Amino acid sequence: MDIRIRNALLVGCAALAATAVAHAQTADPIADLLGEPKLPAAPQPYAPARQTVARPLSVNDQALFAQGIAAAKRGDVSGAKSAISGLSDPVARKVVTWAMVDVSSNLLGFYDLDAARRDLDGFPRGLRRQIAAEKVLETAGKTPAQIIEWFAGQEPQSAPGAMALASAYRGLGRQAEASDLIRRWWRDKSFEADVQRTMLTRFADLLTVDDHVRRADVLLYGAQGPAARDVVALLPADKQAAALARISLRGNVETSFYALSPEDQASPGVAFERASFLRRRGQDAAAAAALSAAATDAVTPDAADRVWDERYRMTLASIRSGDWRSAYRAAANTGLNSGADATEAEFYAGWIALKQLNDPVAAGRHFAAIERIGSSPITRARAFYWQGRAAEARGDRTAAENFYSRGAEHGTAFYGQLSAEKLGLRLVLPADPVPTDAERAQFEGRDVVQAMRLLADQNQRDLFRVFALHIDDIVPSRVEAALLIDAIRGYGDQDTSMKAARGAAQRGLILADRAYPYRTPPQVAGAPEPALVLGITRQESGFDPAVRSGADARGMMQLLPSTASGVARRMGVSYSAAMLYEPDYNMRLGSSFLGSLVNQFSGSYIMAAAGYNAGPGRPPQWTAMCGDPRAGGQDPLDFIECIPFSETRNYVMRVMENMQVYRAKANGGSAPITLSSDLRRGGYNYAPAASSVASNP
Structure with a gap:
């Protein structure tokens, strides 16, 4: 093997091999990876390590905890608060408070919600609590300075929050900041029609015709409900005609489209709805032509997703008809910059460029975009493998080997395995970590972990799963991911444990033992391997x-x-x-x-x-x-x-x-x-x- 590849693998394997070396006796993981012989051992089904139980509640707290959770679930704020006041265990009090706020935030005042927002930091659904508090912030009797201080320089997470902060800015004479905030929300955010009307009533003097045109454009890519129709009524006549044509095309009526000027017919939003209309009528070629005029820099991420939905259908239709250039045009330049849709669009564009249009240079650009966008091992391995294929097609074997070596770092991912195979490597599974007592104590010491265990002990399986999967999103290491999976399995919830294992893997926390349960299949005639x-x-x-x-x-x-x-x-x-x-x-x-x-x-x-x-x-x-x-x-x-x-x-x-x-x-x-x-x-x-x-x- 080329020494450059071996050296690259020494770096590439570090993330997986280092933990394995720390927790298992391995003489030379790189030698294993390169194919040194290894005696096979009979696989054993995975069994969770010893189970740690939640600290026991007193008999009185057990009863109050059960009563409090039941009251919270049925929306009985008074009953939940009564239980909270009697609980002596601080984590149990937090859990009942969390359940009460989660179900009944609309029945609580600002100070209850604000206390929950602060006290339950790190618990699931924190954004929901922030938004609930923002919605009633202006009822709290705070001064403008106090409202600005409450946000602490952070962007509001709701339209009511934006209005509260903008009003506070105006109260202190900071008109430019108020205008900037309201215009940003009006132009780029979607929210309910009644909230939209309130914002317009309170801040119409800060909004321009251009702001209304932009908002109409944003909303018309969406559901085109009452909020969109209200804004359309604010537009000048020519812009209103184009907006109404978009609504008509969505309703499969094209008459108003022909009444538009050629310039308006070719405008991105109208062209998009026209393309969608033609595609629904089975006129794929005409739809593809219309789509070429649609926006490639859609106004918001939500609008870009909507455009991609249509472009994706066009891509598949063009593939079915063998029109590869139209398929490429539909998949390329979508305006998407993040998320699963962006990676799919870039992949289709790159794959078509490489395999059908014989353009490995363009293909490489699209596959490189996937590398920039993606963070999960599956996505990154896909990006590296196909960049390697594009480099091979360009005749650059050195670059190809570099991409394959980077892809091979993700050995449990499909394209990581293909990358490793390109380099003649074996698959060597890293050993799962063996938590130390100190690591176990650190994990168990987290309030959110103790909360999860309390819910499991009280047979609150639905809430237990909410906490378990939230913890899976925030655990910082393979060790804590392993401890979480052990805890979940210790309560007999195999389904949630596998969701946690997959979630950890998506963040690069690979646990080959825990994430791949082993059971010897029964012998059956005609069964595959x-x-x-x-x-x-x-x-x-x-x-x-x-x-x-x-x-x-x-x-x-x-x-x-x-x-x-x-x-x-x-x-x-x-x-x-x-x-x-x-x-x-x-x-x-x-x-x-x-x-x-x-x-x-x-x-x-x-x-x-x-x-x-x-x-x-x-x-x-x-x-x-x-x-x-x-x-x-x-x-x-x-x-x-x-x-x-x-x-x-x-x-x-x-x-x-x-x-x-x-x-x-x-x-x-x-x-x-x-x-x-x-x-x-x-x-x-x-x-x-x-x-x-x-x-x-």
Whole structure:
């Protein structure tokens, strides 16, 4: 291996390997990563470490805590306050206060809400408490100076808060600051029509016609409800006509569009609604042409999201018709700068530029934008891998290896695994941390953790989950993430523990043991390899046997009763709907069903996974648009990334990355990465491959 790559990996592996070295005996993690032999050990199911219980409440406090939570939940402020006054445990008092404010903020005065805002700092839903206090701030009898001091230089989080602060500025003669604040909120924020009317009544003298034009533009990208219509009435005649045409087009009436001047017809907001109207009528080519005139620098993030929704539909329509240049134009220059929509837009633009337009330079720019936007390991690995592919297409192997080495830092992510495979690396799972007594005491000493435990002990499962997932958002380290997952599992909540594990992973806190539960699948004739079964199970249920979906899918592998009964009949076993919640029974049927899908798709794991998620009839439909991943010369990544359902696209990648992890777990924590060959499994091509650049993943 090139010494530059090895040196890069020494840096790249630090985030994962350092903690493993600190908590587990590992002679040379880099040697492991580079493929030194390692004796496999039989995988063991993960078991939580010793459970720490919440400090016990007195008998009196237990009764008052239960009474207080019950009162808070039913909106009984008086009953909740009575319980709070009698509680001696400070954390119990905080929890009941939190529940009361969370449900009944509209029944509380400013000083109660302000005290909760300060005293419950670090508890869930802090923004909700801030907004509740802002809404009644002007009823508190505070002077203008006191109101300004209360905000402490922070931006208001609500329109009532903005009005309170602006009024305080005016009260002290700070007219410019009042004007700047009100105009900023009027131009860029959405809020209820009655609040909008109040702001207009109180601060009309600070607003200009241009401010009204801007606000109308913002609101007309949204729901076009009463607030939007009220502002349209404030516009000059020519602007009002364009605004009303946008409303009419949304209602599938185009008459008023033709009454506009050519300049107004081509204005971004009108062009956007016209494109959407044409697309709904099936006129995709005309819609794409109209969309090219729509704003690429939409006025607000919300408007940009709305524009992307339409551009995304146009992108898919153009892909289906094979019009790749139109697809690229729809995906590029969306005006999005952050969030999942921005990464999807940049990816589609980059993928089309690289694979269909033979423009690796433009592709590299789009993939680099994903790197700037994204923070999660999954997103960053995707950005680095595809930057590597673009560099390869430019003939810059050195740059490609650098991108792949950076992608390989994220070894549990799909594209991180493909990056590592490009460099000939093995997957080596970092050991989970073993918390010290001091680390455990620090975690347990947090009020929010004690609150979570009190709620669990009182069987307040809904509130327990709110606190658990809030803690997951704020834990600062792998050690505390591990302790949180142990605590949640100690209360028997597998579903929430897996949500916490996934949330931690999204922040780069990888816990390969806790986040990938292991259960040996039952042996079933025709079942695929255990790693695929486990990969599917992790995505379907997170190994919670009691899960039941809204669609009535049940148990470990989320089987519909109709599907399960058919599988049981074919297997020659008795069927019981109640038994679908029994792990082994469910996994027997699920493994058999999954095996039948693998067989149906001629051995293709990715088509079987897509069929398991979206239904077996979908993958054959997608091959016409996306190419057949089993075809010689076809890049299977094109099929995956072309799947029009984002849920299924994500599902397939997560299943395939899970499979690599489970192979490593079954082999003592390390295994060769064979993801690219796994993507190519299957050999029967029953549909013509869509045009695409042939390249190895």
